[in-house]
Amino acid sequence: MKMRRFALKGILILAAVLLICAFLSGTIMSLTCAKVKLVTPRMGKPEQKIELDVEVYFPETEDIQPLLPAGITYTITAVNSRAGYTASSGDVILKAEVTGFDEKSADLRKSYTQAEEALSKLERQEAQLRIREKDEEYVRAYRQRHEASEALLLARVTMNVYLEDEGLTYESHEGASEKCIEAVSAFEEAADVLSRAENEWKKLENYNIEETVYTYLTDKYTYQKQMRDAEEGLAELIACQTKGADIACPYDCYIVRINVQKGDTWDGSAPLFQISDRRSTLYLRSDITDREEKISKNSTVTVKTGRYGMEESRVRDIKTDTEGKQYAYIDLNQDIIDGFGSLYAVMQEKRTATIVNRSQDPLCLVPVSAVHGSGNERYVFTVETKENSLGAKTMTVHKLNVSVKSEIESIAALEDDISWYTLAYMEDRELTDGEIVMEYSD
Amino acid sequence: MAWKIIRRSKKRHLITRTLLALVLIPVLIPLAVTFLYSFFSPAEIKAFLDSRGSYAGTAFMEVLLFPKTASISQYYTILIKDMSVLRMFANSAFYTVAILAGQAVVIPAMAYALSRFRFRGREAVFFLILMLMLLPFQVTMVPNVLTLRSVGLLNTVWAVIMPMWFVPFYIFLVRQFMIGLPDELFEAGQIDGCGPVRCYMHIAVPVCRPVIGAAVALSFADNWNLVEQPMTYLGQRIDLQPLSVMFNQLVKTPTGIEFAGAALYILPALFIYLYFQEDILSGVQLTELK
Secondary structure, three states: OHHHHHHHHHHHHHHHHHHHHHHHHHHHHHHHOEEEEEEOOEEEOOEEEEEEEEEEEOOOOEEEOOOOOOOOOEEEEEEOOOOOOEEOOOOEEEEEEEOOHHHHHHHHHHHHHHHHHHHHHHHHHOOOOOOOHHHHHHHHHHHHHHHHHHHHHHHHHHHHHHHHHHOOOOOOOOOOOHHHHHHHHHHHHHHHHHHHHHHHHHHHOOOOOOHHHHHHHHHHHHHHHHHHHHHHHHHHHHHHHHHHHOEEOOOOEEEEEEOOOOOOEEOOOOOOEEEEEOOOOOEEEEEOOOOOOOOOOOOEEEEEEOOOEEEEEEEEEEEEOOOOOEEEEEEOOHHHHHHHOOHHHHOOOOEEEEEEEEOOOOEEEEEHHHOEEEOOEEEEEEEEEEEOOOOOEEEEEEEEEEOEEEEEOOEEEEOOOOOOOOEEEOOOOOOOOOOEEEEOOO | OHHHHHHHHHHHHHHHHHHHHHHHHHHHHHHHHHHHHOOEOHHHHHHHHHHHHHOOOOOOOOOOOOOOOEOOHHHHHHHHHOOHHHHHHHHHHHHHHHHHHHHHHHHHHHHHHHHHOOOOOHHHHHHHHHHHHHOOHHHHHHHHHHHHHHHOOOOOOHHHHHHHOOOHHHHHHHHHHHHOOOHHHHHHHHHOOOOHHHHHHHHHHHHOHHHHHHHHHHHHHHHHOOOHHHHHHOOOOHHHOOHHHHHHHHHHOOOOOHHHHHHHHHHHHHHHHHHHHHHHHHHHHHHHHO
16 A cells, blocks of 8 residues: 555656646746847848048148238238139239228328428538538448448347257357258348448548538438338338239139138238149048048049939048048049039038948858957857757757958858858857757747 | 574575575666666766777676766756657657556456357457467558558557557456456346446456456556557657657667656656556466466
8 A cells, every 4th residue: 555655656746747847848948048040141242331521632732822021911802712613813812902001101101201301401401511522421331330230230139049949059050940040141241241331430430520510411311211211111012002902813723722801901921822723633532540441542432412413433542641640532523523513512511422342252241240259260150950850949059160351330241151051140148069049039 | 493494494585585686686787777877967978878889899898887977967858958758758658548548448348248248259259359469469560550541540649549449468368357256246236236337337347456457557568668559650750659669769879868768768667567566466366366
């Protein structure tokens, strides 16, 4: 009886255990198995589209910056062009006038008149004075020596500033800059002039000139100099006014940039505008310093010109500038300019050019998430489905080493042809070789 | 003198026991090894089984006694990871239960009819049953296949179950036991108003419990180990095969779960034997006495 009870209990327990295991088997396997998605690689030519922000680039430009005398500034009265416009030789780009021309010319005329009147008055007052030739020579020599001395002082100060700036001395100024050398030459020239003036003065130093004659001659020279200066200043002012009236293009060109607007005051320190010879080639330039994609010369580029227009061009060159920035230069051909309407229209905003890199040979394409590893140790997991004698299928993954040619967005192109395999990807945990996996049902 | 007799008796028992033990050991070793190896890791067992064909013929094959790593991986695999073994186990259980259920209805009734009733052709039927009992399965296999195909039962579970309801040996066994039952038992029942069916249900079956128990146990062992019938009648239905058939396939290519599968396979037969042990012994004895 005991044995029967024992046997009965054993059967029941065995049945219960088997039922529980059968009930929980699926659940436990679902929890413990890695879940994957399956994908079959396909052969194809991977294509990569790279969008670049481009802007018009002029390789050769020239600054238009007229020389202005000291103290004179221009006021821009008219701007007849814009960046991107074309201009022919002689086309007036800007109109300007000397700032405060009327006031300045009135002051100069007044100075001249005053000097002239003062001189006339002096001549009348000292009409009876007897002037000898030696008197005039004496005063002239004195004045030249005085002026030479002032000029030497100015030249010496200028030279010392340049030499101090470069850490040199007058006695040893080898390797000085051009401007420094010019300042040294100017100083030496001024010293020569002073020396000659000193020699002339020495000849007349002991001449006994009358005080009234000396005063008369000094005043006369002063008034004459004032009249001369006023006349020169007026002439210079009128010349600037005439020159600034029409600032034109020297040759057929594109207007690259205009740095002033109507009403601005310009002192000559910066260019007024920039031009580029119309015979030079234009480019669309893009900064590709931080781009990870490979952009190569002669790649085909498409530029969208308007809603339906697409024009083709090529990457002409790829260069790195002195600051380490890398640029791609795309030919800006006439078709692209016509597509936008004009060069001015192209320059209005940043444009987009698209480079399409397409592989020459068909490659095996798989999702990037199916490829594991790094460097030269790249591998995928192939899925082998086995069916046992009862029809129950199990999927096992096996590691397979591959060579990755390129990765474009979410597609990896492999050099090996594994199109007959089924690959596992998007696994929910790390896989190991020989592991049993399950496929996501949704 | 008495103590000499006792000593002599004890010596005889000692010799008997020793001889029995010597006989028992080779019988029990496979069972013990099966359960022992079921706790080895699958990798270790697989490596051991792979070495079967490569050992030197002049030396004994290495026998593993202790695992490098004791593991229940084999049981985990067959009970959780790979449901194939359990599914085949369930097939075996289904066939056994269905056949036993059918035999429980058919065999005692046939034995009762052949033992308690006199009708024309009774001896001829019994003779046919004896002939069938003596014929091997291979002789009746082809006619059975043709019959089953013609009635549309081939490659179904009933092709295995239904023919086994009419096993000649158990009809003979129970019939021989029933013949030995005294007529007075049935007459007493008839006097109380029992007809043939009630006599069968209330007198014959309860009295024949030992032999029916023995028949159940022996039949269980037969049906649990069915091989030829499923292979013949279910040739195209691998999913319906019992574990007894598929075990052969499993062992051909070692997978490391063979011993756990074998241990699992042994357990139901062991428990059934333990339950019907007394009935088997008493049933056989009674049949002999009769």
